[in-house]
Amino acid sequence: MGKVLIIGAGGVATVAAHKVAQNKDVFTEIKIASRTKSKCDALAEVLNKKYGTNVTTARVDADSVEELVALMSEYKPDIVMNLALPYQDLTIMDACLATGCNYMDTANYEPKDEAHFEYSWQWAYRERFEQAGLTAILGCGFDPGVTSVYTAYAAKHHFDEMHYLDIVDCNAGNHHKAFATNFNPEINIREITQKGLYYENGKYIETEPMEIHQPLNYPNIGPKESYLLHHEEIESLVINFPTIKRARFWMTFGQQYLTYLDVIQNIGMSRIDEICYKAPKADGTGDEVVKIVPLQFLKAVLPNPQELGENYEGETSIGCRIRGIRGGEEHTYYVYNNCSHQAAYEETGMQGVSYTTGVPAMIGAKLFLKGIWKKAGVHNVEEFDPDPFMQELNEQGLPWHEIHDGDLEL
Ligand code: NDP
Numbered sequence: 001m002g003k004v005l006i007i008g009a010g011g012v013a014t015v016a017a018h019k020v021a022q023n024k025d026v027f028t029e030i031k032i033a034s035r036t037k038s039k040c041d042a043l044a045e046v047l048n049k050k051y052g053t054n055v056t057t058a059r060v061d062a063d064s065v066e067e068l069v070a071l072m073s074e075y076k077p078d079i080v081m082n083l084a085l086p087y088q089d090l091t092i093m094d095a096c097l098a099t100g101c102n103y104m105d106t107a108n109y110e111p112k113d114e115a116h117f118e119y120s121w122q123w124a125y126r127e128r129f130e131q132a133g134l135t136a137i138l139g140c141g142f143d144p145g146v147t148s149v150y151t152a153y154a155a156k157h158h159f160d161e162m163h164y165l166d167i168v169d170c171n172a173g174n175h176h177k178a179f180a181t182n183f184n185p186e187i188n189i190r191e192i193t194q195k196g197l198y199y200e201n202g203k204y205i206e207t208e209p210m211e212i213h214q215p216l217n218y219p220n221i222g223p224k225e226s227y228l229l230h231h232e233e234i235e236s237l238v239i240n241f242p243t244i245k246r247a248r249f250w251m252t253f254g255q256q257y258l259t260y261l262d263v264i265q266n267i268g269m270s271r272i273d274e275i276c277y278k279a280p281k282a283d284g285t286g287d288e289v290v291k292i293v294p295l296q297f298l299k300a301v302l303p304n305p306q307e308l309g310e311n312y313e314g315e316t317s318i319g320c321r322i323r324g325i326r327g328g329e330e331h332t333y334y335v336y337n338n339c340s341h342q343a344a345y346e347e348t349g350m351q352g353v354s355y356t357t358g359v360p361a362m363i364g365a366k367l368f369l370k371g372i373w374k375k376a377g378v379h380n381v382e383e384f385d386p387d388p389f390m391q392e393l394n395e396q397g398l399p400w401h402e403i404h405d406g407d408l409e410l
Pocket of ligand 1: 007008009010011012013033034035036039060061062063083084085086088106107139140141142143144145182183184187305306353356357
């Protein structure tokens, strides 16, 4: 049915590649390209052995539009799945426009030198994608992604008007490391050390980092302290569902994690500016002054999120808690998925956080190739029909559950 180019060979890309290979009736040709080709080759070998596919690979620096254009002009994919880092969103979108390829990603653009994410940079491409007749699907992981589709599904089937939306993200897993992040450490630490932000009555309200928190009960897990964070899907959801009066995002953190994070910040290791460092030359002929970014250096010494899977116990629980009106009466609705780290590891070799992101990425690309999620322009996932996506979630390993008129706690 279609050719896919996966860019990136990290945790999320590995899961997405497994899922793409499991759906080879739709993904008839698969290429994986990333900065380090040996990682793509190792992944392709596993997939070809396990699923009988013929996955090919390439090296590409996705910061270079020129390199991307050369690769895409030669391979001619129907859709490019951007599973590299948010820094590469715009270069990959530029290359898609230059070569007539459709685009999808799981995280919105972030400049390298500023820990700041918002959709304006990517929404600025709307007209160009529309005029080229190309589809760009933004934010097709779990959050954003599934949480945005859950919200669209709630609006379509359960409410006349949604008023209060709380997205709740719990990781109750234990990887037995003193400190590790569940996805790219640089992106993760940039995200959670920012100020909190939520939407209320047409305005955004800023909080200090981790200032607002409370215990919330997660199904099959129990109470976990949950912290209000700024998260990107809030920005598009309040525009696409304008009856929402308040929208917030909550994520759980353990006390040990927060203590480590505090230390990392206080000793300057979360800095994203360049510092000069006197390092011994590789050939042993003295020292040289090199520039390093402390957070990138920290990433190099922290556990690799891709290697957490083997000893990871427990599960994630992510969902939407919504209050609104139906038939003139107030109702509540909670829709969520719980995902076991061990089950994710057994299927794909990766832990649950990569799994919950990679599976929806594959589903978005699959619905595009089937012509169901195909719409010229740049769109957040909640702008597409949620029903086929919800059906695929049940079939592809992320089944969802509903609680009607329960206590939302929020
Ligand atoms: P990883 O760090 O594991 O993987 C990133 C991959 O991108 C690596 O293979 C890396 O190559 C490659 N890469 C980085 N820079 C370039 C470049 N310039 N050119 C080519 N390839 C490059 O990250 P994750 O898999 O954990 O995360 C991937 C994406 O998923 C991120 O954007 C993250 O924000 C997003 N995400 C979204 C979530 C959601 O729910 N929506 C949740 C979790 C993650 P190399 O191996 O050489 O470093």
